[in-house]
Amino acid sequence: MLSERRxxxxxxxxQDYVGTEEPVGSKALTERHQLGVSPATVRNDMxxxxxxxxxxxxxxxxxxxxxxxxxxxxxDKLAGVKPxxxxxxxxxxxxxxxxxxxxxxxxxxxxxxxxxxxQVAVVQYPSLTRSTVRHVELLSLAPARLMLVLxxxxxxxxxxxxxxxxxxxxxxxxDLRARLNSRVVGRRFADVPQLVRELPESFDSxxxxxxxxxxxxxxxxxxxxxxxxxxxxxxxxxxRFGHDFPVMIRPVLEALEEQVVLLKLLxxxxxxxxxxxxxxxxxxxxxxxxSVVAVGYGSGDEAVAKLGVVGPTRMxxxxxxGAVRAVxxxxxxxxxxx
Amino acid sequence: MLSERRxxxxxxxxQDYVGTEEPVGSKALTERHQLGVSPATVRNDMxxxxxxxxxxxxxxxxxxxxxxxxxxxxxDKLAGVKPxxxxxxxxxxxxxxxxxxxxxxxxxxxxxxxxxxxQVAVVQYPSLTRSTVRHVELLSLAPARLMLVLxxxxxxxxxxxxxxxxxxxxxxxxDLRARLNSRVVGRRFADVPQLVRELPESFDSxxxxxxxxxxxxxxxxxxxxxxxxxxxxxxxxxxRFGHDFPVMIRPVLEALEEQVVLLKLLxxxxxxxxxxxxxxxxxxxxxxxxSVVAVGYGSGDEAVAKLGVVGPTRMxxxxxxGAVRAVxxxxxxxxxxx
DNA sequence: ACTGGCACTCGGACGCACCGAGTGCCAACA
DNA sequence: TGTTGGCACTCGGTGCGTCCGAGTGCCAGT
Numbered sequence: 237m238l239s240e241r242r243x244x245x246x247x248x249x250x251q252d253y254v255g256t257e258e259p260v261g262s263k264a265l266t267e268r269h270q271l272g273v274s275p276a277t278v279r280n281d282m283x284x285x286x287x288x289x290x291x292x293x294x295x296x297x298x299x300x301x302x303x304x305x306x307x308x309x310x311x312d313k314l315a316g317v318k319p320x321x322x323x324x325x326x327x328x329x330x331x332x333x334x335x336x337x338x339x340x341x342x343x344x345x346x347x348x349x350x351x352x353x354x355q356v357a358v359v360q361y362p363s364l365t366r367s368t369v370r371h372v373e374l375l376s377l378a379p380a381r382l383m384l385v386l387x388x389x390x391x392x393x394x395x396x397x398x399x400x401x402x403x404x405x406x407x408x409x410x411d412l413r414a415r416l417n418s419r420v421v422g423r424r425f426a427d428v429p430q431l432v433r434e435l436p437e438s439f440d441s442x443x444x445x446x447x448x449x450x451x452x453x454x455x456x457x458x459x460x461x462x463x464x465x466x467x468x469x470x471x472x473x474x475x476r477f478g479h480d481f482p483v484m485i486r487p488v489l490e491a492l493e494e495q496v497v498l499l500k501l502l503x504x505x506x507x508x509x510x511x512x513x514x515x516x517x518x519x520x521x522x523x524x525x526x527s528v529v530a531v532g533y534g535s536g537d538e539a540v541a542k543l544g545v546v547g548p549t550r551m552x553x554x555x556x557x558g559a560v561r562a563v564x565x566x567x568x569x570x571x572x573x574x
Numbered sequence: 575m576l577s578e579r580r581x582x583x584x585x586x587x588x589q590d591y592v593g594t595e596e597p598v599g600s601k602a603l604t605e606r607h608q609l610g611v612s613p614a615t616v617r618n619d620m621x622x623x624x625x626x627x628x629x630x631x632x633x634x635x636x637x638x639x640x641x642x643x644x645x646x647x648x649x650d651k652l653a654g655v656k657p658x659x660x661x662x663x664x665x666x667x668x669x670x671x672x673x674x675x676x677x678x679x680x681x682x683x684x685x686x687x688x689x690x691x692x693q694v695a696v697v698q699y700p701s702l703t704r705s706t707v708r709h710v711e712l713l714s715l716a717p718a719r720l721m722l723v724l725x726x727x728x729x730x731x732x733x734x735x736x737x738x739x740x741x742x743x744x745x746x747x748x749d750l751r752a753r754l755n756s757r758v759v760g761r762r763f764a765d766v767p768q769l770v771r772e773l774p775e776s777f778d779s780x781x782x783x784x785x786x787x788x789x790x791x792x793x794x795x796x797x798x799x800x801x802x803x804x805x806x807x808x809x810x811x812x813x814r815f816g817h818d819f820p821v822m823i824r825p826v827l828e829a830l831e832e833q834v835v836l837l838k839l840l841x842x843x844x845x846x847x848x849x850x851x852x853x854x855x856x857x858x859x860x861x862x863x864x865s866v867v868a869v870g871y872g873s874g875d876e877a878v879a880k881l882g883v884v885g886p887t888r889m890x891x892x893x894x895x896g897a898v899r900a901v902x903x904x905x906x907x908x909x910x911x912x
Numbered sequence: 913a914c915t916g917g918c919a920c921t922c923g924g925a926c927g928c929a930c931c932g933a934g935t936g937c938c939a940a941c942a
Numbered sequence: 943t944g945t946t947g948g949c950a951c952t953c954g955g956t957g958c959g960t961c962c963g964a965g966t967g968c969c970a971g972t
Contacts, residue, residue, distance in 0.1 A: 261965050274915055279966070297922045297965055337733055339803070371713050375725070385723065385731070387713070393723070395675055395731045397912055465677070471809055472827035489810035574735055599934050614946055617935070635934055635953045 244271060245281045246290055247314045250302050254550055259299030304515035304549060307527070311512050311553050318554035320562050324352070328566050335570065338362075338391035342467050345543065345567050350470025352559040355547035356492065358530075360502055361465040362390035362540040362571065365426040365458055372420060374413045374450065379403040382446075384453055388425070390540055391574045394463075396453050401445040408443045412450065425458055464499050468492055470545075477548055487522030492546070497522075502542040505530035510557055515549045525549055529556050533564035535571035543567070576626070582609060583619045584628055585652045588640050592890055597637030642853035642887060645865070649850050649891050656892035658900050662690070666904050673908065676700075676729040680805050683881065683905050688808025690897040693885035694830065696868075698840055699803040700728035700878040700909065702796055703764040710758060712751045712788065717741040720784075722791055726763070728873055729912045732801075734791050739783040746781045750788065763796055802837050806830055808883075815886055825860030830884070835860075840880040843868035848895055853887045863887055867894050871902035873909035881905070 248269045252260040262275040262282060271278065282300055285291045290306035293299070302310065320328075331348050335341040342359050349357035367388035375383040382398040415438075419431045432454070436447045457463060471492065474485045491497050497520050504519075505511035510531040516524050527549045532539025544560055576584075586607045590598040600613040600620060609616065620638055623629045628644035631637070640648065658666075669686050673679040680697050687695035705726035713721040720736040753776075757769045770792070774785045795801060809830065812823045829835050835858050842857075843849035848869040854862050865887045870877025882898055 259965090263965075275965095276915055276917090277913085280914085283967080293966085295921090295923060295965095297920090297963090299965065337735070370715060371721070373711060373713065373723070375709050375711065377708060383709070383725065385711070387721065387733075391733075391735070393731060393733045395725070395729075397675070397729070469831060472824060472831055475824040475827065486810060486813040489813065493807060493810055597934090601934075612946055613934095614948090615944080618945085621936080631935085633934095633952090633954060635932095635951085637934065 241271070241273070242281045242285060243309075243314060244269075245278055246285055246302070246306060247310060249282075249285075249291060249300055250306065250310045250314070253301050254552055257550065259294055259301050261299035264299070302550075304517065307514045307549055307553070308517075311514070315554045315557075317510075317561060318558040320352075320558055325562065328352075328563060332566055332570050338393070338574075341391070341567065341570055341574075343469075345563060346467050346469035349543065349545060349559065349563050350473060352563065353545045353547065353556045354470075354476065355473050355545040355551065355556065356468060356470045356488075357543070357545050358466060358468045358492075358498055358502065359543040359567075360499070360541040361467070362388060362392050362534075363460075364388060364392065364394065364463045365460055366424070366534075366538070366540045367392065368422060368424050369420045369428065372413070372416050372454075374409055374416070376404070376406065376409055382409075382450065384450060384457075386425075386454070386457060390535055390571050394457055396457055398450055398453050400449060402442060404443065404446045408439070408446075412439070412443075412447060428458060429455055461499070464495075466495065466498060466502075468498070473547075484525065488526060488546070491520055491522040501528055501546075502530050502544060505532070505542055505544065507532045507539045510561055511544075512553065512557070527551055527553075529553070529560050531560055531564045533568045533571075535568055540571075576622070579609070579611070580619045580623060581647075581652060582607075583616055584623055584640070584644060585648060587620075587623075587629060587638055588644065588648045588652070591639050592888055595888065597632055597639050599637035602637070640888075642855065645852045645887055645891070646855075649852070653892045653895075655848075655899060656896040658690075658896055662897075663900065666690075666901060670904055670908050676731070676912075679729070679905065679908055679912075681807075683901060684805050684807035687881065687883060687897065687901050688811060690901065691883045691885065691894050692808075692814070693811050693883045693889065693894065694806060694808045694826075695881070695883050696804060696806045696830075696836055696840065697881040697905075698837070698879040699805070700726060700730050700872075701798075702726060702730065702732065702801045703798055704762070704872075704876070704878045705730065706760060706762050707758045707766065710751070710754050710792075712747055712754070714742070714744065714747055720747075720788065722788060722795075724763075724792070724795060728878055728909050732795055734795055736788055736791050738787060740780060742781065742784045746777070746784075750777070750781075750785060766796060767793055799837070802833075804833065804836060804840075806836070811885070822863065826864060826884070829858055829860040839866055839884075840868050840882060843870070843880055843882065845870045845877045848899055850891065850895070865889055865891075867891070867898050869898055869902045871906045871909075873906055878909075 248265050249260050252268060262278040265278055266275050282291065289303060290309060291300040292303050294301060328348060332344055335344050342361055346357045346359045367390050370389045371387040373385040377383055380400040380403050382400060384396045384398055386394045415435065420428050423431060432451055435451060436444045439447050471489065474488060477484050504513065513528045515527060518524060518528060525548065526546050528544055528546050530542050530544030532542045534540040543564055545556060586603055587598050590606060600616040603616055604613050620629065627641060628647060629638040630641050632639060666686060670682055673682050680699055684695045684697045705728050708727045709725040711723040715721055718738040718741050720738060722734045722736055724732045753773065758766050761769060770789050773789060774782045777785050809827065812826060815822050851866045853865060856862060856866060863886065864884050866882055866884050868880050868882025870880050872878040881902055883894060
């Protein structure tokens, strides 16, 4: 039931407010946009928009600012995704291409995203369970000491020390390594538990204990929620927030330091499409005045992890979404190549 | 030459200022410390301390605050290192003991240190070049694709993808792996370059190119300055700084995001003893109103990396130094055990 | 349905006076 | 010589009253 023009007014308010960070009034609006109507008309429209809950007045005699609901409408109906300029695209590619290993890829991605959006960037490492096994290595470091190394197709490498219940011969080790790999290489980590279930039974009783220990360590490593890692960056961009600092950024910094919170935040994003969570849509209360733009990325069609940015609700949604989408694509490519 | 009592006055000023965050006057000083003299006398002493540059007045009619020089004297002569309480010690041990791999150790250490000192914590990963080789693994992922995995005695694991100039047989691979390990295991990474120099010459000409490629990748991984990694945490503690926020923490957050800056900062610390850099003693200009307390840690007697905290010059030096030292010791133990 | 006009609101900026913590100096004292 | 109490002075912070103007809601007119 909002007329076309009213939507136009809302769009104008969002754009102006994002630009100036100040409440926008009817007069300023008509001056800066070609709405074809007078300030009085705009005032009427604003009154309606306010009734509907899309905008609000911080003070009786001030201009309007968008509410979370207003931003939501803006993102859903009024804004596109702004594609990056081609120099930007080239810069991304150059920057990511130099990466030498997965840590490097993730680190560069975080910095890139933070710089591009001028906001806080969050990048999740490719999930183990959603990746496929490239190789499982077992190294003997001491007679009863093994190191387990898992390598995914996305380049992620996890290692665990294992203390064996009994010494484990070099022959048994080679045997276990070979059998393990023949079963799991190329499979998804999520399927590994089933694939190795009866493996211990085929070993001599003296080795069985060690094999079980190895396998249980392997399975522990794959527990979802635990195996997730992430990297954040660009926190200094928080200082651009508002002038009412401390109270604003303290909870955000605190939330960002809790991996659990961040993982949940990213987890809420749908796998495929880009997800935008605005203000109070975020469950965590430290983040009620921030928005999260996140999207999955992967080496193939399936997402192996997510990345995104956290910024004030008053952000440039089209631009941010464009940057996030573009970076996710390039990272996917890089991973596929490695 | 400052008399004993003047030093006592300085100590009192530092302690009070650190506690209250407010300039301290002569009256308040005599009330809160048993100096045995009247405010008037303290005023005279303060005038001298100010002449000597140890304290300063923010405004003509305000109390005094310590200068960097004042803190320096305090740290060098007046303050000890406050040992942790035994519950604290136990908490540290419990917290660190659950770590499952090196990333986990470093991550927990950062959180621990941040929580203990209520400041920003920085922990460097054990340097490759200063560690010894536990194992070098070469995996064949595709006919002309290898993965190189380096494992240190501190638990650090680095991996690199290698595209070979020519296919590399399984036999040659096993050969190279064996020869490589027999030369370098147990040696310091810093010595590896010499130890592998003439290795390619002992291979068939068809494999020589690949071997060289592997070795040069290995050496690249060991380049100092590049191989250093670190983790930071506790940035939300910055919000406790002062009330003149934005201007204060912006440059600090920016500095913290530049690994180079941080590495240089830690690098300036002496290896063995604890180093305290106060305010302008830090070269980086974003950090001129912060202090850095850092110390080396290692699995043996030798430091393999450094850790420390960054906080306002107005910090609790004895407590901070105590926490940093204690954490460094425990981390060293943990690494030695793994 | 839109527009111009008008009275009203209220937050922010400005000016001013006051208060009090803190200082420096000095004369007196041990 | 070092310490002390007394005293005049400084100056940042706070509270208060005023003023200004952007912005609003409403209404009558087109």
